[in-house]
Amino acid sequence: MNRKIYLMMTIFCALMFSCTDLEEDVLDESSVENLTDKQIADGFISATYARMSDLFTHTNYFNLQEISTDEAILPYRGGTDWGDNGIYIAMHQHTYQSTDPNINSTWNCILQGTSRAITAITRLPLLKDQNVNLYIAEARGMRAYYALLSLDLFGMIFIKESEEGLGKIVRGQEAIDYIEKELLAIENEVSNDVGPGRITQGAVWGMLAKLYLNAGVYRDRYAATFNFSGDDMDKVITYTNKIINSGRYQLSANYFAIFNDDNHDNKELVFALDQRADVNGHNRLAYFSLSGDQFPLVAFPRANGTDGPGITPDYYDTWEQAYAPEDPAAKDPRFYQQNMAIYTDPSATCVAAADYKINRGILRGQQYGLIRENGAFVKCGDGTYKVGPLSNVTRNNPNLPVNFTKQIDFTAAGSNYSTGYRVEKYEFGKKSDSGRNKGDADIVFIRLADVYLMRAEAYLRKSNDAASALADVNFVRASRTATTPPPALASMSLDLLYRERGFELYWEMHRRTDMIRFGKFEDSWTEKSNTDKNKRVFPIPQAAIDGASNNPGYLVQNQGY
Structure with a gap:
């Protein structure tokens, strides 16, 4: 040898x-x-x-x-x-x-x-x-x-x-054929006991379903209208059925638990990046959107956000329109998870270290959190930690509140540090001493809810089977029983399914692929008009x-x- x-x-x-x-x-x-x-x-x-x-x-x-x-x-x-x-x-x-x-x-x-x-x-x-x-x-x-x-x-x-x-x-069909051939060759050769951080049979089936779902795009990238063949959609249904019927996966009752830092054993994950080892884990997806004055960890006064991206008003409007006149936070547990009483109980200004946990989902308005002075968190007289309204101290602008606004754009006003609603979907890693490193949450590539939504899309594209598609979408919605699940939908179409993918899978790195497949990528939205x-x-x-x-x-x- x-x-x-x-x-x-x-x-x-x-x-x-x-x-x-x-x-x-x-x-x-x-x-x-x-x-x-x-x-x-x-x-x-x-x-x-x-x-x-x-x-x-x-x-x-x-x-x-x-x-x-x-x-x-x-x-x-x-x-x-x-x-x-x-x-x-x-x-x-x-x-x-x-x-x-x-x-x-x-x-x-x-x-x-x-x-x-x-x-x-x-x-x-x-x-x-x-x-x-x-x-x-x-x-x-x-x-x-x-x-x-x-x-x-x-x-x-x-x-x-x-x-x-x-x-x-x-490119094109030859590329599709090669990927298909490789995945089919190993379908029965991989183990089902090593996931979700390694290739399993479920991961192979999920990749095949994604390949067939997007094959109409991959064959002709610049088409005015994509041709989603019935044969491709049948294959999507076949491989999503294999995942669903395998009994190895289960929708999570708690939506945000899918993205917790202990999510490796969450049964909704089909394929993911295993980040349990400190040597390769990063916390970038948790810190990226948070304010530089949001400090999620009592143990680490240097671990904060970076004032990165916010969500566009256009995307936020899809939530608002779906649930008007009610607040989407009150109707859909995927939108927001409240973890700090300060938002509803202003007297809760002193919090024990073990109880301090920032909110998750789409964050709006005035933000509250640990108060940091001279590199340390301020304590109350009983040794607990002071929590209060945040301002942009780290940006040398203590008079500017950390008050996330709907409006965000490329103007000077729209580019300020607190513009845009923010997203904290992945839990901020508890070991991340800098905020950037040592993330423990597995980063999700394929999960069971996406599998159901892919099957629903295939039903619609193949034969406009709205009843089967609606059943799949409502099954996913109804599964989030840790809190009151979102109400069932009464009808289903490709436009509604696209909206539902936006609600279920936001911030999970699917949006560009979805927008192209649904013919939305040349649309106009905040600060974008290129067609x-x-x-x-x-x-x-x-x-x-x-x-x-x-x-x-x-x-x-x-x-x-």
Whole structure:
């Protein structure tokens, strides 16, 4: 056996072009001579998953999937924060270009993950370990998943079966066929006892359902009207049925428990990023939208928010219109979860450390929280912690309340630190001493509610079976029994289903894909009026185009860039 095993190695260069700053550590023979085959095999499969933590951060995949849509907007806060040469404004306005660093970073994460999967597939057969066949199946599944992400974002994938030579670039039906083939090949080879942080049969079925649901888009990215074939929709129904009927998954009675920092064992999760280990867990999705003067953890006076994106008034209006004249917070437990009595009991200004917990969901109006002075939290006389109305002290503007407003835009007034309703969907990680790191919550990719909604959409697109679609949607709504669930809907259509996906899956990095599939991505919303169909796919990063210049015609830029 060749003992010169290249653990944690990327073959990004072999895929296409020069590595520049993408080099990773190569462990030579002397580095692994004391490792068992089991340790080496574990290293290969761990490396295959490892790029997911960086890929699913706030400025990478979340940015591309949410800030490009009507759900999230990130202005130049106070003229000092989140300016970044206008890239977040460009993302929202659909004027992004091939030099965008976050598009480049997302591309690199996907390609590095792909290369690691190929390395694992190539090297694992050389090892004598009982998990080799399972790990090969998982690596093939991850290669297919990275390909699915690449197809969705960039309209193309790389097909590569070994570490040698150039990969083949394919688009459209050929890309769909390849992903389908890879997933079907491992459907019965993966374990059902390793999820949700690894590839299981449920994860494979979920990826297949997503592939078929979006196949009409992937075949013709710039079509005036997408053709969702009955055959594709039948396959969506087949694979969502497999997940639902497997008995392995269960809708969570408590909606926000799906996103708690102990959610790894939540039965609603089908496929997720396992963040339980401190070494790779990040808290970015929890801290990103909060104010810099919101401190969620008594133990860590440095752990705060960053005044990132708010939700657009357009998206908020969908909630308001659905439940008018009542407040959506009173009607739908997915909108908001109150955890602090100060919002209803102004006398509750002193809170025990064990009882302090910030609110979740869509946050509006004056915010209350721990009062911080000189780097420490103020205590009451009995040793509990003082809680009161917050102001923008960290922004050197103590006279500006942390009072989240509906209005948010790119004007000076609309870009101030407290504009926009905010989202705290994932629980702020209890170990996150800086607010940015050590998140324990698994980041959800596929969950059972999405599976039901995909099946409902397939019923509608295949035969306009509104009754079956309505049953699925209402089943999901009725499941949130930890509090009063939202009322049942009386009818169902594609427009209502689109709205329901917005209610159920907001801030979960589905919105761009949904908007394109439902024909909404060229619509106008706050600060966005661009109708360019070319923006349905992102540009291939200019750095990649430049790096492939030694192979003329190999890597061709996407249309319109």
